[in-house]
Amino acid sequence: MTDETFQWMAQEIPFRQGESIAAALEAQDIQTFGPDASGQDTRFFCGIGACQCCLVRVGGCVTEACLTPARSGLCVERLAGNDV
Incomplete structure (x- = not known):
C-alpha cells in the first residue's frame, strides 16, 4: 500500500x-457513505459520477467520491440527510 492517508470520519x-x-x-x-436527502444510504455505484450515489463532503464541499482523487490530508465526511 502506501504511507499516504486521508481522514474518513476520524479514521x-x-x-x-x-x-x-x-x-x-x-x-x-x-x-456506505451516509444517508442522502431521502434517508437512503449513499454508496459507490457507477464509478463515473453519473448516478451521484457516492456524495460526500470534502473540505466543506459536496462532491462525488468516485470522481474525487484521494489526497493526503483530506478530511472526508458523510453528508447529513439534508445536505443534498
Missing part, C-alpha cells in the same frame, strides 16, 4: 496514487 484511510476516494473507502470495506 485514517490509506490509498494508492491515482485512486479515487470511493475506491480507497471500498478497499477498506466501507460500503
Whole structure:
C-alpha cells in the first residue's frame, strides 16, 4: 500500500496514487457513505459520477467520491440527510 492517508470520519484511510476516494473507502470495506436527502444510504455505484450515489463532503464541499482523487490530508465526511 502506501504511507499516504486521508481522514474518513476520524479514521485514517490509506490509498494508492491515482485512486479515487470511493475506491480507497471500498478497499477498506466501507460500503456506505451516509444517508442522502431521502434517508437512503449513499454508496459507490457507477464509478463515473453519473448516478451521484457516492456524495460526500470534502473540505466543506459536496462532491462525488468516485470522481474525487484521494489526497493526503483530506478530511472526508458523510453528508447529513439534508445536505443534498
